[in-house]
Amino acid sequence: MARWYVCGLALAAAELLLIFATVFSAKGLRGKEFQGASRIPSQFSEEERVAMKEALKGAIRIPTVSFSHEKSNTTALAEFGEYIHKVFPTVFSTNFIQHEVVEQYSHLFTVQGSDPSLQPYMLLAHFDVVPAPEEGWEVPPFSGLERDGFIHGRGTLDNKNSVMAILQALELLLIRNYIPQRSFFIALGHDEEVSGTRGALKISELLQARGIQVAFLVDECSFIFDGFIPNLKKPCAMVSVTEKGALDLLLQVNMTPGHSSAPPKETSIGILAAAVSRLENTPMPNMFGSGPLKMTLEQLANEFPFPTNIVLKNLWLFRPLVSRLMERNYITNTLVRTTTALTMFNAGVKVNVIPPVAQASVNFRIHPAQTVHEVLELVKNIVADDRVQLHVLRAFDPLPISPSDDKALGYQLLRQTIQSIFPEVDIVAPGICIANTDSRHYTNITAGIYHFNPVYLQPQDFSSIHGINEKISVQAYETQVKFIFELIQNADTYTGPVPHVHEL
Numbered sequence: 449m450a451r452w453y454v455c456g457l458a459l460a461a462a463e464l465l466l467i468f469a470t471v472f473s474a475k476g477l478r479g480k481e482f483q484g485a486s487r488i489p490s491q492f493s494e495e496e497r498v499a500m501k502e503a504l505k506g507a508i509r510i511p512t513v514s515f516s517h518e519k520s521n522t523t524a525l526a527e528f529g530e531y532i533h534k535v536f537p538t539v540f541s542t543n544f545i546q547h548e549v550v551e552q553y554s555h556l557f558t559v560q561g562s563d564p565s566l567q568p569y570m571l572l573a574h575f576d577v578v579p580a581p582e583e584g585w586e587v588p589p590f591s592g593l594e595r596d597g598f599i600h601g602r603g604t605l606d607n608k609n610s611v612m613a614i615l616q617a618l619e620l621l622l623i624r625n626y627i628p629q630r631s632f633f634i635a636l637g638h639d640e641e642v643s644g645t646r647g648a649l650k651i652s653e654l655l656q657a658r659g660i661q662v663a664f665l666v667d668e669c670s671f672i673f674d675g676f677i678p679n680l681k682k683p684c685a686m687v688s689v690t691e692k693g694a695l696d697l698l699l700q701v702n703m704t705p706g707h708s709s710a711p712p713k714e715t716s717i718g719i720l721a722a723a724v725s726r727l728e729n730t731p732m733p734n735m736f737g738s739g740p741l742k743m744t745l746e747q748l749a750n751e752f753p754f755p756t757n758i759v760l761k762n763l764w765l766f767r768p769l770v771s772r773l774m775e776r777n778y779i780t781n782t783l784v785r786t787t788t789a790l791t792m793f794n795a796g797v798k799v800n801v802i803p804p805v806a807q808a809s810v811n812f813r814i815h816p817a818q819t820v821h822e823v824l825e826l827v828k829n830i831v832a833d834d835r836v837q838l839h840v841l842r843a844f845d846p847l848p849i850s851p852s853d854d855k856a857l858g859y860q861l862l863r864q865t866i867q868s869i870f871p872e873v874d875i876v877a878p879g880i881c882i883a884n885t886d887s888r889h890y891t892n893i894t895a896g897i898y899h900f901n902p903v904y905l906q907p908q909d910f911s912s913i914h915g916i917n918e919k920i921s922v923q924a925y926e927t928q929v930k931f932i933f934e935l936i937q938n939a940d941t942y943t944g945p946v947p948h949v950h951e952l
């Protein structure tokens with residue numbers, strides 16, 4: 449990594465040319481007989497199926513926790529690097545795959561395809577996890593135990609499942625002598641849970657220095673949603689085409705300290721509490737109608753029974769009604785507005801001391817139709833108290849909306865692969881990623897950023913992400929591997945949109 453920065457852009461480009469030249473001249477797997485080889489079925493032997501679930505369990509057992517920007521389990525992060533070497537030997541020994549470690553722990557794989565005329569794409573995932581104190585877990589969070597057909601543990605949905613499934617699918621394809629035609633990158637971040645500024649950002653800078661632009665990328669943060677919208681009986685595969693922005697604010701009030709026996713009329717705690725209470729009780733404006741949600745609901749309309757289908761098909765008339773219904777539920781509410789979450793509150797040192805300082809942290813997730821600047825202005829108006837200082841800790845705007853039309857390669861490839869792997873899923877619709885991911889660091893190298901995990905998600909599973917009892921069924925994980933196995937092949941053979949069976 450350091451070498452790239454020291455040597456500068458020119459040397460980097462020269463080195464890359466050398467690597468590619470070596471790759472192109474290499475003998476072995478890149479034999480002519482495999483060029484344009486026919487499709488490899490996504491069928492795995494019993495032995496392979498056991499190996500893939502054991503590999504995921506092993507990954508869960510490595511406690512790669514990101515505690516804060518300053519603190520992570522670096523021993524575990526390093527161990528994870530050794531672990532993937534061990535369980536995916538073919539990925540690491542194939543001559544047309546270049547592996548680089550970035551910023552000590554993140555991993556970048558360059559899979560050089562046989563057809564340089566095809567624009568590359570990129571698969572993203574992260575292997576750091578949020579902390580998991582054992583309280584409340586049915587099985588210890590870093591045990592990777594299998595129980596009742598589920599693999600349990602922190603990271604089984606967010607996001608070691610994707611890390612392992614991507615490498616596993618590639619390993620299985622390589623074992624079957626598959627040679628990709630379209631080049632692709634695999635970027636595995638080690639600090640996504642604390643902003644990705646060491647992993648994803650540096651990988652992105654590295655690729656930018658090499659002049660690389662990808663057709664699209666696929667990252668975490670959306671699923672096949674099941675049971676999230678009342679009346680929508682069928683599951684819906686949502687490929688998110690944008691990601692919310694974020695604003696972390698520190699609110700601080702300073703007052704004169706003193707003896708609690710003679711308190712002033714207002715204290716730092718009281719002033720701050722009133723300010724954060726105003727923020728909580730004054731939701732940001734409902735933005736329904738701006739951003740991709742209207743398009744999503746219009747596409748879902750036919751899947752609802754009467755009269756909801758009519759209502760959703762006529763949003764020009766029923767917009768106020770639908771927007772009110774959306775904000776009633778705490779999950780669908782996230783789709784219509786910038787959310788306000790009070791997450792930290794600190795003040796006081798002793799029960800008989802009036803504290804000089806009170807601090808609170810508020811985390812806003814910014815709706816795609818708003819900006820950091822607009823949210824800040826709204827916050828100032830709501831707080832409306834000069835004694836409350838506002839300090840921006842971190843802020844970034846929502847991501848631009850990626851295309852989802854017939855010509856959008858990434859969206860259409862995902863749609864095609866969803867239709868083949870999940871034939872029972874009738875709906876594929878564009879959506880919004882309500883959280884934040886490593887993707888935002890890649891906006892300079894692609895206009896096609898898509899979020900999709902090929903896994904069914906029910907509301908209780910959503911609560912397990914960053915919560916307790918996170919788990920994935922063995923069958924769901926196998927299907928995820930199968931999905932990526934197919935996606936990589938589809939990226940090589942895609943010729944255009946396939947009409948969905950219900951559109952015929």
Ligand SMILES: CCCCCCCC/C=C\CCCCCCCC(=O)NCC(=O)O
Pocket residue numbers: 606640641668669670673676677684686779780882883884885910913
């Ligand atoms: C018809 C379907 C409506 C669906 C409603 C959307 C519900 C959203 C559900 C799940 C999203 C899960 C997001 C998980 C990604 C986590 C990424 C993360 O943790 N990043 C860090 C951060 O944001 O702080």
Ligand SMILES: [Zn+2]
Pocket residue numbers: 574606607640668
């Ligand atoms: Zn994640």
Ligand SMILES: [Zn+2]
Pocket residue numbers: 578606641914
């Ligand atoms: Zn997360």
